[in-house]
Amino acid sequence: MDPIYLQLLVQGLAIGAIYGLVALGFVLIINTVNVVNFAQGEFLMLGGFVGLTFGALLGFPYWAVLVCTVIVFAILGTVFDKVIYQPLRGGDFATHLIGTLAAALIIRNVAQHIWGPEARSYYEPFHQKIFDVGGVLINPQHLLILAMTVLLVAGLYYFLFRTGLGRLMRATAQDRETARLLGVKVKHVGTLTFSMSLAMGGVAGVMVAPLFLVDLNVGFIAGLKAFIATIIGGWGSIPGALAGGLLVGLVEIFATHFFTAAFKDPVAFAVLMLFLIVRPSGIFSERVGDKA
Amino acid sequence: MVKRRGLLLLASSMLVAGLTNFASAQNKEVVIGVATAMTGTGAATGQQIAAGVKLAVDEVNAKGGINGAKVRLLVEDDRTQPGGSVNAFNKLASSNPVVIMGPTWTNFMLTLAPIIKRTEIPVFTSATGTKVTDPDVAGGWIFRAAPPINKMIQSLIDYASTKIAPKKAAIIYSNDEWGKSGYDAFKSAGFAFAAVETFNFGDKDMSAQILKLKAAQPDAVVVWNSLPADAGLVTNQLRQFMPDTKIICSNACAVDEYYALAKAGGEGVLTVAPWVPGITAESEDWAKRLKASDSHAIVSYTSAESYDAAMIAMKAIGSQAAAEPAKIREAISAIKDYKGIVGTYSFDERGDGLHGGTVVEWTDGKMKPVSATQ
CATH class of the missing domain: 3.40.50.2300 (Response regulator)
Structure with missing residues (x-):
């Protein structure tokens, strides 16, 4: 095999892992409150700026930056839940679509107000180091992202299926009213969900910053691709988020290689359409009762 | 009856508009508009335009304005969207500005060009796409304070x-x-x-x-x-x-x-x-003034070109007895060898002020x- 294909494979998996990581945020919210959060991409953007603030401006070490980002986003998650989700709960799909899109716009403009419109750079922790492994160039940041995505997939799966709290969350998603009647504090479940989902989005932002720069324009396209990954992987499926993300990443990179960059997005959307026609339930289709 | 009431409304609104015009002439105020991206993907560049123009206007006002008339700066955000730039321009045009500083993206300027021709207000831009100052595109109303690409x-x-x-x-x-x-x-x-x-x-x-x-x-x-x-x-x-x-x-x-x-x-x-910051003593001094006026302002060729454009516009306005767009257009076209921060401006028949990078x-x-x- 031509070594260029191996390199393309590595790059495609790397970018796919990023989409997968963002898609996990979607999936968690779909699983517990059954809403699509279109502001999820903007948390990727915001995570970069928050990481930059702790890391570059306040000089925190990398692990502390990650911890602080999780805390900040967990708090933001409760705010998001109170301000965006709770007032609209019970609304239909379109209500939440508009609500979360509005949130995305607000987040973007607030971020511009705080940090200014210029892009910045945050190259922790590897400072753009590249390793040559038998002629294939490996970026350690890619490995870190892939490892984090796999870890989160496993962690989330365990949490939702093997812990009591996870079961409560799934029960709420399946039937909010019944869950409430059975004594589940559905309001708290929503708050917890958004805190977790935003924390994942924020961490993804910190980790993606060395590759995509800390830039106001990072969120929208990445969010859109992650949304495609969510559908392809299987609506609400946790392993599906990763599988869908990797597939979208690979399709994009090979489409660019064999055609031109202009074909990259059309081909990604064509694959989505193909899935919607041939296998609308996605790669990991699950019975409604087992949704995770 | 309805028709008559409509006419009455129209007449009274015209009267009010006339009075406001009269009032602004009495207060001796010159309006300069900025239509550019303050938010959206092009915000980083658009804010440099606004910062450069603002410094020029502040400096002129600090020295007593143009022939005693204060300069009022109006900024409209186009959100980095071509449709937004049309709205921003139209909104500014309704406030009777003497000159408008337009967006810096070539495609936005091309979208705006027919409207600029129709409203007949001189517009400055730092867009470098060659087409922007084509006579059949700009109709002589667009001036470029940047070298064409x-x-x-x-x-x-x-x-x-x-x-x-x-x-x-x-x-x-x-x-x-x-x-x-x-x-x-x-x-x-x-x-x-x-x-x-x-x-x-x-x-x-x-x-x-x-x-x-x-x-x-x-x-x-x-x-x-x-x-x-x-x-x-x-x-x-x-x-x-x-x-x-x-x-x-x-x-x-x-x-x-x-x-x-x-x-x-x-x-x-x-x-x-178009310009290298700090290469001359004047540009060094200008950069300090920009930072002093707004600590977030970015020293770049875009902010420097916008400052120069505003200064040239105000010089042209000052050379005319009345703030009439057609006269001001002629005055700008006549400017030769104007020493700006970015370089020496001489406007040619197309409206290009700078001629090399x-x-x-x-x-x-x-x-x-x-x-x-x-």
Whole structure:
């Protein structure tokens, strides 16, 4: 095999892992409150700026930056839940679509107000180091992202299926009213969900910053691709988020290689359409009762 | 009855409009409008335009205004959307401005051109697309306080083809009018590209394209796009796969933001700048004044060009007894050898004020001129 294909494979998996990581945020919210959060991409953007603030401006070490980002986003998650989700709960799909899109716009403009419109750079922790492994160039940041995505997939799966709290969350998603009647504090479940989902989005932002720069324009396209990954992987499926993300990443990179960059997005959307026609339930289709 | 009431309403609103006009003439106020991107993807550049114009207006007002009339600055945000720029322009035009500072994106200016022709208000821009000041596009109402891109590209091509003379070159450009015009200019200058790649707006990973460039084994890669952030991203990714290849870049690389993003990757990059900050004592002093007026303002060729444009506009307004657009247009056209911060402005029949760029190479984090063609 031509070594260029191996390199393309590595790059495609790397970018796919990023989409997968963002898609996990979607999936968690779909699983517990059954809403699509279109502001999820903007948390990727915001995570970069928050990481930059702790890391570059306040000089925190990398692990502390990650911890602080999780805390900040967990708090933001409760705010998001109170301000965006709770007032609209019970609304239909379109209500939440508009609500979360509005949130995305607000987040973007607030971020511009705080940090200014210029892009910045945050190259922790590897400072753009590249390793040559038998002629294939490996970026350690890619490995870190892939490892984090796999870890989160496993962690989330365990949490939702093997812990009591996870079961409560799934029960709420399946039937909010019944869950409430059975004594589940559905309001708290929503708050917890958004805190977790935003924390994942924020961490993804910190980790993606060395590759995509800390830039106001990072969120929208990445969010859109992650949304495609969510559908392809299987609506609400946790392993599906990763599988869908990797597939979208690979399709994009090979489409660019064999055609031109202009074909990259059309081909990604064509694959989505193909899935919607041939296998609308996605790669990991699950019975409604087992949704995770 | 309804008709009569409508007429009455119309008449009274005309009366009110007339009175406000009268009032503003009494208060001796000159309105200058800025229609540019304060939010959205182009906000980083748009805010530099507003900052440059604001400094000029503040300085003129501090010295008593134009012939005793205070200058009022109105800024409208186009949200970096072509439709938004039309709305912003129309909104400004309704406040009777004498001059409007337009957006810096070529395609936005082309969208606005028919409206500018119709409203007959002189408009300044720092958009560098050659077409912007074409007589049939602008109708003589658009003035450019920047060198047109064909002249800047020519400076860069002349230098690159003699001093670097790559045996094999490759190009990656943004998939838009701007990127395509850069590619065409290099091609018609005789650059035979061994690999030609593009990227889309919003793309964050260009590794597939860069791997194809690498396979062609070029001595030099041309990067042609408009956003400094994207130029920084492309540089980072190019440097991963081709650490030593010479990079020749559009003026997106001729701002400090670019170097800060590309870090060491920006070192040795060849680009063309309308202006190099701090190269003269005047520009050093101007940069200090800009920072003093607004600590967040960015010192760049965009803010400097916008400052110059506003100063030229106010000089033209001051030379006329009445703030009549047609007279002001003539006054601007007549300006020759005006020493601005960016360079010496002489407006030609197209409305272009500057006529060449400086080829620079990033050396130790500073833009170092390697040739001057002004």
